[in-house]
Structure formats: structure tokens, C-alpha cells
């Protein structure tokens with residue numbers, strides 16, 4: 001049912017000059033889901049989020065956010081969507097309290113002072129309310145930004161790389177917060193580079209060079225990719241990687257700590273190439289492994305690079 | 310000595326790094342200078358602008374001053390006096406008026422800078438040798454503007470009358486001069502320059518500071534990245550604009566109080582009109598400048614550009630508004646530009662209220678000009694303000 005879909009856009013296209021930054025993008029995000037948005041830098045994630053919240057006008061395409069038309073009902077969208085920008089965009093020369101009160105007033109939240117106080121308590125920032133936002137550490141800045149986003153009770157959150165440059169513990173807490181928001185029925189579209197975060201999303205979309213390349217749950221994406229992966233351990237992995245790269249049947253070689261992931265789509269050719277390699281030197285241990293999301297994405301990107309460059 | 314010798318013993322050629330690094334810096338600076346179009350334009354146009362303004366527009370010997378005439382006599386002598394004044398280039402006769410009240414009104418509103426009153430039976434009294442009195446009133450709010458014209462007046466009329474009196478009335482002509490010139494320097498009888506400068510300063514200070522405040526308003530949000538959040542919030546451009554302008558109206562109000570206070574306590578400039586009206590119209594003027602600054606900030610790409618724009622705007626304001634140099638001394642084109650600038654109109658309003666005791670009715674055109682300016686600047690700002698990041 002359309003009622004259950006929070007974001008429903010078709011054929012979104014955005015050009016800057018004669019560069020197409022987002023190309024014919026369609027996306028359906030069910031209500032209450034955490035939807036991960038992945039892709040390399042410059043692939044059009046931020047641009048897409050801006051198209052969704054009315055900050056950019058698409059050159060083609062149409063659709064709705066929360067049932068509001070993204071082309072004509074931007075005012076409604078502004079009122080009900082919380083957008084957390086990639087770069088910290090609260091006022092660094094205002095205190096935490098002043099920032100939150102400003103947001104509360106702009107959104108017409110009743111009793112802004114109390115609302116800000118409540119948000120500060122929820123953020124665990126009581127006692128630091130008068131500190132300038134600019135003086136906060138990266139992790140706290142992001143939490144404050146999220147706090148400001150959810151203060152007006154939005155039904156949809158668009159989070160643009162909210163945990164970039166944040167330490168693992170703060171990231172974990174951030175994601176716990178996102179999950180509890182989703183449990184309350186808020187829809188979250190979040191862009192990220194971190195694979196562990198991608199695995200915490202209900203569903204994922206992968207975009208590269210403005211093109212949406214794959215959609216689905218993490219399992220579906222791995223299954224769809226048809227990728228087979230071998231895990232290698234032993235000495236001289238770097239040299240081995242150099243030797244294996246670009247051999248027929250080997251789609252990708254990627255180091256993971258003390259292991260090497262060797263993957264390919266054509267299972268027969270891959271296994272043949274590996275049998276060959278095993279013959280060349282017996283110093284390595286080879287085992288069949290599960291391809292990771294990262295393997296899938298790197299492969300997708302390599303393929304798309306061949307198509308677009 | 311030995312250290313110096315050592316230094317010179319190590320020729321510059323031994324450390325080619327120094328010059329190379331300086332050169333690297335020079336090249337980089339030039340490239341950046343060329344990229345920054347606005348700075349480049351400022352560097353080229355400010356000297357040209359200043360040269361033109363100082364060289365052509367400024368003339369402290371104003372001619373063709375608008376003059377109102379109240380004649381109660383129209384004999385040949387009267388006509389000779391008026392003709393002589395007109396031929397001198399100093400005076401341009403604006404209007405013949407019938408009663409003194411109209412004459413006063415013209416001086417107050419600035420429609421006339423001079424007024425000449427020729428008494429009834431001027432002709433007869435001159436020929437009789439009674440030395441009738443000829444009243445000339447000069448608007449002395451700006452003593453410089455009327456100074457030379459006043460100086461020329463006596464000789465001018467004297468010569469004209471003598472020429473006319475040759476023949477039968479030569480006896481009268483011989484006694485000099487055949488009339489008494491009564492000169493009234495209205496509004497500023499002692500010709501004090503601070504009377505003129507201090508009210509003008511009120512406008513200059515308000516222009517400079519007000520514009521600078523708001524010129525940074527939008528560019529700062531863009532540069533700091535806060536604009537992206539702001540635009541994603543349910544707030545409309547007009548609300549952003551008014552929200553950004555309003556606090557500075559209050560700042561302007563404080564500035565105004567300081568300058569008006571200083572004007573009357575430190576510089577003894579009278580405030581003959583209503584202080585309330587002065588404050589009200591100064592607020593209007595402050596708002597107009599804030600709106601101009603805000604418009605600049607919607608056009609400028611960064612804070613430096615915004616500052617450069619205010620400077621561009623400030624320069625003609627200060628030179629062509631009648632603050633530094635008499636307005637009527639400027640050539641026609643400069644006066645036309647001057648009429649477009651808000652400071653010109655505020656200058657008339659401030660001097661009018663403080664020195665002439667003007668009321669709203671005397672200055673309605675200048676007030677209207679400020680209102681139009683305010684509305685136009687705000688309209689332009691709203692047109693320029695982009696609600697998206699496209």
C-alpha cells in the first residue's frame with residue numbers, strides 16, 4: 001500500500017551544468033525502516049538527499065516524501081522531514097541550548113524552552129547546555145545535530161554520513177538511537193561509508209556515478225551479486241595479490257587484515273584460477289568464505305567504473 | 310663585522326631557495342587575484358570612480374542655485390537687477406512668488422536655496438536716492454554652497470543699477486551704492502560648518518555601519534554551512550530577512566541617540582524641529598540601509614565580496630549626497646546619481662529637521678524617496694534570495 005511507503009520517487013535526475021550527478025534514480029523506502037544509502041564519494045548521495053527534502057530541484061523525475069510531492073509541496077516536507085547535513089550546520093557561536101531553542105521556535109514547537117531542555121536531557125548534555133556548539137567534539141556535534149533534527153518530531157529523517165569521523169563507541173550509541181527512533185515508527189534514510197553500519201540497516205541502496213546499481217537487504221545484495229569468495233592466509237600476501245590481480249576469472253582481490261579475499265562471479269573460472277595459484281606455491285592456506293558486503297560493493301564499483309570511464 | 314662579512318660572503322646565489330619560494334608565493338597570489346573577479350574589479354574601478362568623482366563631480370563653486378523671487382515692484386530697475394543675477398550664472402530663477410509664506414516654504418523644502426525680495430516702490434526710492442533695502446535670503450545650512458554666490462551679489466546688483474541709472478539719474482548713480490543690501494543667512498546665521506556636518510554625519514555613520522552589518526548576514530550563513538540547515542527548515546525568505554534586519558534597527562537607534570546627543574551637547578547644533586520625527590525618519594533611513602546591505606549579501610558569493618560591495622556603494626553616497634561637497638555644485642549627471650542615493654535624501658531630512666525646524670510636510674518627497682528605496686531594496690533581496698541550493 002502507498003500508505004506504508006515514506007519515500008517514493010521515480011526517475012530523479014539532477015544536472016549541474018552539463019554533468020549529470022544523479023541519473024534516473026528511483027527509490028521506495030517503506031515506513032519505519034532504516035534504509036542505508038551507500039556509494040563512493042561524489043556518487044550523488046548528498047545530492048539525492050537534497051532532492052528529497054526540497055533543497056534542490058530535480059531536472060527530471062517526480063515523487064513524494066511522506067505523501068507530499070517533492071516538486072510542489074516543499075513547505076510540507078520541510079515541516080515533517082528532519083535533514084541532518086553532512087557538514088555540521090548548527091550555529092557554532094550559539095550554545096547547545098540556544099541552538100535547540102532556535103530550532104524549536106522555527107518549527108513552532110510549543111514551549112521551546114522546555115522542548116530544548118528535554119532534548120538536552122535526552123542527549124545526556126545536561127550541565128553542558130551553555131557550552132558553545134562549536135566547542136563540542138566530533139561525536140557530540142553529531143549527536144547534537146541529530147537531537148536538533150528530531151526535536152520537532154519529524155516522521156522522516158534524512159541523515160547524510162552522520163557518523164563520519166566519529167569514534168566507534170559514539171557510533172554505536174548513535175546507531176542505537178537510530179534504531180530506537182525507527183522502533184517509534186520514524187523512517188530513516190541514512191548515507192554511510194561504513195560496512196558495519198550498512199549491515200545495521202534494514203535495507204540498502206548502492207549508488208555510483210549517480211546511478212543506483214543495487215537495492216535490497218544485505219543478504220539479498222550478497223546473493224544477487226553471485227559472488228564467490230576465497231579467503232587466503234599465509235606469508236607474502238601483498239605479492240600474491242599483485243600476482244593474482246587481473247587474472248582471468250578473478251574479479252577482485254582485496255586485503256582484509258592478515259587475509260586476502262579473492263572473489264569472482266564466474267565460479268568455474270575462479271576456481272580454476274585458484275587451482276593454478278595453489279600449484280604455483282603451496283605456502284598459502286585457501287578456504288571458501290562468505291563474500292562480505294564490502295566485496296560486493298567494490299565489485300559493483302569496479303564494474304561501473306568500466307562502464308562510465 | 311665578521312658576522313656581516315660572513316653573511317655577504319654567502320651570496321644570494323648560494324640560496325636560490327629564497328627567491329624561488331618568494332616567486333612561488335607571488336605566482337600563487339597573482340593567480341588567486343585574477344580568480345577573484347570582485348577584488349580585481351575593485352582594484353580597477355575604485356581609482357577610476359574616485360578620479361571621476363573628485364575630478365568632475367566636485368565643484369565647491371556652485372552655480373545656478375535655485376532662487377525664488379518675491380517682487381512687489383516691476384519697474385525697469387527691478388528687471389535689471391533680476392537680469393544681472395541671472396546673467397551671473399550663480400542664480401537660476403526658479404519661481405516668482407506672490408507672498409512671503411510661499412517663499413519660506415520653498416526655502417524649507419530646499420526647492421530654493423536663495424530668495425530675493427524686492428520691496429514695493431523700489432524703483433522710485435532708488436531714483437530719489439532713498440537707498441531702499443533689498444532683501445536677499447540665503448539658505449546657509451551649507452555655508453560653502455552659498456558662500457561665493459553671496460560674495461558676488463553686492464557687486465553684481467550695484468553694477469546693474471549703475472548701468473541703468475546713467476543719464477537723468479546720474480546724480481544718484483554717483484552716490485554709491487544706490488540701495489542697501491540686506492543679507493539674511495537663514496538657519497545658520499554664523500555660517501558654522503558643524504551645523505552642516507554634524508547632521509550629515511548622522512547619515513554617514515548610519516549608512517556605513519548599518520550596511521556592513523547586514524551585508525554579511527546571508528554570506529556568513531552560506532560560508533559557515535548553516536544555510537543548508539536553515540533552508541531545510543520551515544522558515545520563509547521574508548521571515549529570514551526581517552529577522553536579520555530587525556535587531557540592527559535597534560543598534561541604529563542607539564547609534565542615532567549617541568550622535569544626536571553629541572550634536573546638541575558637544576557641537577551645539579540646534580534641533581529646531583521635532584526630535585521624535587528625527588528619530589522616526591532616522592529609523593526609516595537605517596532600515597533602508599539595512600535592506601541594501603541585505604540585498605548585497607544575497608548577491609555576494611562570500612563575505613569579502615559583500616564588504617567590497619558596501620564600499621562601492623558607500624563611496625558615491627559620501628561624495629555625491631551633498632555631505633562632503635555642495636550638491637548644487639555638481640554637474641547634472643552627478644546630481645541625478647545623487648538623487649538615487651538614500652543618503653542624499655536623509656541629508657536633506659536631517660539638516661531640515663535640525664536646522665530649519667522642518668515638519669513632515671516640508672520633506673514629503675525625501676521621505677517618499679526613502680520609503681521607495683526601502684521597499685525596492687527588500688523586494689530585490691527577496692527576488693535574489695534562493696530557497697534552494699541549485
Ligand SMILES: Nc1ncnc2c1ncn2[C@@H]1O[C@H](COP(=O)(O)OP(=O)(O)O)[C@@H](O)[C@H]1O
Nearest residue numbers: 016021039040041042043044045046047048698
Ligand atoms: N552545487 C553543486 N554544483 C556543482 N556540482 C556539484 C554541486 N553539488 C555537488 N556537486 C557534484 O556532484 C557530485 C555528487 O556530489 P554529492 O552528491 O555531494 O556526492 P556524495 O554525497 O555521494 O559524496 C560531485 O561530483 C560534486 O562535485
Ligand SMILES: [Mg+2]
Nearest residue numbers: 045046086160
Ligand atoms: Mg556527500
